[in-house]
Amino acid sequence: MQRVLVYVDGFNLYYGLKSKGWRRYYWLDLVRLAEKLLRPGQRLVAVRYFTAKILHQADDPKKKRRQNTYLEALATLPNLHIHYGYYRANDRTCSQCGAIWQTYQEKLTDVNIAVKFLGDAQDDAFDTAIIISGDSDLSGLVSSFLERYPEKRVIVAFPPERNSSRLRQMATASFTIGRKNLSDSQLPDPVIKTDGYILNKPSKWR
Numbered sequence: 001m002q003r004v005l006v007y008v009d010g011f012n013l014y015y016g017l018k019s020k021g022w023r024r025y026y027w028l029d030l031v032r033l034a035e036k037l038l039r040p041g042q043r044l045v046a047v048r049y050f051t052a053k054i055l056h057q058a059d060d061p062k063k064k065r066r067q068n069t070y071l072e073a074l075a076t077l078p079n080l081h082i083h084y085g086y087y088r089a090n091d092r093t094c095s096q097c098g099a100i101w102q103t104y105q106e107k108l109t110d111v112n113i114a115v116k117f118l119g120d121a122q123d124d125a126f127d128t129a130i131i132i133s134g135d136s137d138l139s140g141l142v143s144s145f146l147e148r149y150p151e152k153r154v155i156v157a158f159p160p161e162r163n164s165s166r167l168r169q170m171a172t173a174s175f176t177i178g179r180k181n182l183s184d185s186q187l188p189d190p191v192i193k194t195d196g197y198i199l200n201k202p203s204k205w206r
Contacts, residue, residue: 005048007130009135044079053067130154139164
């Protein structure tokens with residue numbers, strides 16, 4: 001059986017779903033989704049999920065709680081590993097009126113993906129890697145990897161509304177994740193942790 005390891009760019013996936021207006025699919029079982037992307041003769045080794053814990057946002061104070069609930073639900077899944085970057089708040093100033101506001105930027109996801117990806121390759125942990133992302137910044141990683149490991153494969157699974165011609169060109173193959181796979185890969189509601197704690201799908205995601 002061909003071994004497959006899946007790398008999920010969490011925010012790229014989230015914003016792809018958001019662009020489509022598909023909040024109902026935010027409660028996503030990433031292991032189930034990964035399994036649906038496999039072909040006959042392949043087996044899933046693990047899923048690596050890359051994200052960052054968002055900061056409190058005054059315009060949506062419950063957003064952080066919704067993310068924490070989802071992360072707790074993901075942590076119950078077998079063979080799923082969560083890798084954290086961080087969020088940075090930046091002050092922006094209007095050049096005309098002087099008004100100041102904050103924007104938020106997620107950091108380290110690309111670096112974390114590259115580090116884990118190359119480490120897994122060195123450990124010979126997979127035969128095929130599936131990268132769920134449309135971030136063109138990953139194209140250099142994919143190109144260099146395939147030059148170094150020509151016997152392995154890198155498949156790019158683009159989230160909805162996310163694409164990169166450069167990443168598509170560098171990968172062994174690519175496709176866009178369809179709505180049915182998302183719909184069929186939802187976590188149960190509720191998710192019950194081993195200690196009996198109940199995690200309900202956020203009402204805003206219904």
